[in-house]
Amino acid sequence: MRYFNSATMTEALPDIHNTAGAIVLPDDNWFFTSSYIPQGKMLAVNENGEPILVDATDSER
Numbered sequence: 001m002r003y004f005n006s007a008t009m010t011e012a013l014p015d016i017h018n019t020a021g022a023i024v025l026p027d028d029n030w031f032f033t034s035s036y037i038p039q040g041k042m043l044a045v046n047e048n049g050e051p052i053l054v055d056a057t058d059s060e061r
Contacts, residue, residue, distance in 0.1 A: 001024045002024070002025055002026075002027055002029070002032055003017075003022040003023070003024060003025070004023055004025050004029075004049070004050070004051055005017070005021065005022045006023065006045040006049035007021060009043050009045065011031075023048075023049045025050070025051075029051075031051040037053065038053070040055060041053040041055065042054060
């Protein structure tokens, strides 16, 4: 299990980062296994605090 901080949209490492407010995700979650964000997409957080990809143009609306 790994920690995702929805406020900073980064991985939170126990004993290095403050994990308060971070959620636990499985090691095979796409956020940890992908090496890039596809063109036209951007990182966002859903209502559960989980990382999702949205169209980059959605943030301009």
